Amino acid sequence: MSPTASEMETAPSEDALALSRRVHEASEGLILPAWQSEANMLALLRCLYEAGREDLAFARVLEGHIDAVQIVLTRGDAVQAGALNKALSQGAVLGVWNADLKDAPLRVQNGQLMGGKAFASGAGLLSHALVTLNGGDRANVQLLLLDLTATPPAIDRSWWDVAGMQESETHLVRWSGVPFDEAWKIGAPGDYEREPCFSGGALRFVAAHAGGIAGLFDRVRDHLLRTGRTESVQQTERLARLYRCADLSATTVRAVQSRWFQQSTEEKLASVAHARMSVADLAQEAILLAQQSVGAASFFRSGPLCKQMMDLSVYLRQPVPDAKVQEVGKAAANGLLVPGL
Structure with missing residues (x-):
């Protein structure tokens, strides 16, 4: 069944906006990236532990936000890190979307961003999404940081019909014909899946x-x-x-x-x-x-x-x-x- 117009609507609900604010507030006191200090790492894990104890959908979106922020700060350049810190000070909430749509993986085609992502948690409430190109090719996966206000995807809310985690706003998202900007790239190909x-x-x-x-x-x-x-x-x-x-x-x-x-x-x-x-x-x-x-x-x-x-x-x-x-x-x-x- 095809999604209805209302299910494809991109405007966030009041509940989604409230969840976005909770994520921003919960992460404000963390020092990121946290993996560089034992105390900061413990504070991050305790933050996520308490979030899960309170509300697991909230914890899921918070975890994605923390992941995306740490990646940009460690894989991006100084200009990108500065722009992110400015956005965070204004209430930005991020997420990582890395699961391609099976029928339309995210790609750059003729200079345009095409395709989309599945399991896009926070769709409709995030301000920015860190997405992957060349999924499945570990050495060549390229990260892009998308401003979702400037490049909003179509959101299919009809798909996420599950018994739990409804409030995580995990949906299908799709772009079509968005002019590609090289400035969206974060890091080099292969940076995303570097260990540990x-x-x-x-x-x-x-x-x-x-x-x-x-x-x-x-x-x-x-x-x-x-x-x-x-x-x-x-x-x-x-x-x-x-x-x-x-x-x-x-x-x-x-x-x-x-x-x-x-x-x-x-x-x-x-x-x-x-x-x-x-x-x-x-x-x-x-x-x-x-x-x-x-x-x-x-x-x-x-x-x-x-x-x-x-x-x-x-x-x-x-x-x-x-x-x-x-x-x-x-x-x-x-x-x-x-x-x-």
Whole structure:
């Protein structure tokens, strides 16, 4: 079914504008790029953890904003970094859109920007998007920073019909016949997927996932207190196991951060892959425990738990999870991951 005119409308809603303001305010106190300092990196991860604990859709857009800002500041030149800092001071909110439309990948054709992106989180609320050309060709991926006010895409909102993360405004976007400007280029071809920041940057969304698990714990605990069910042996046992999931998730993220500055690139990537695998497993357990604790009430959309469960379930579906598990196994076999106390 083709999207209607209203679904293709590019004007942001009031909710989208409010989310944009929240993202800008939450990131204002961070020192970016954060990967150059242990304290700054921890502050960034804690920011995303607390965002996920509060609202995972908010955390998703915030994580994309932080990612885009760090990339421009590290891969762009001094003029581009200065322009970005000026835009940020005026409330700019960024995102990274790197998944091409299957039928129309983003490209430059006859001097014009054509095609689009899928899974474009924040579409309609971002001021700027960092997009990729030549997707799939790792050595030649070229980043472009687009001012979405000057070059607004058509937004197809009919596609994002999912059970969770609705408020992340994740849509299909498409450009047609926009004159290409060389000044949009950020860095050189291949800069985007340089390690350890590309794969290692997954630790940001893992921190948000860990916060999401803490949010499940908060909501289940509050429900049990409100309904007077904390004296139940079964309920206290489930709450204890849910706390275990939340605590282990946070500990896992913190452990990666604490070792980051002492590890080689290969060790960093293995540690992040392990954290992603571990937190995803703990999240699945936490979701089941939350459902068992609250019962049918956990599925009422108007309740405080349903949205957190559904958002976390969707947010966990990051690309190539099986490949990351295989990376962990290979790293363990090669001695990059060794258990110890």
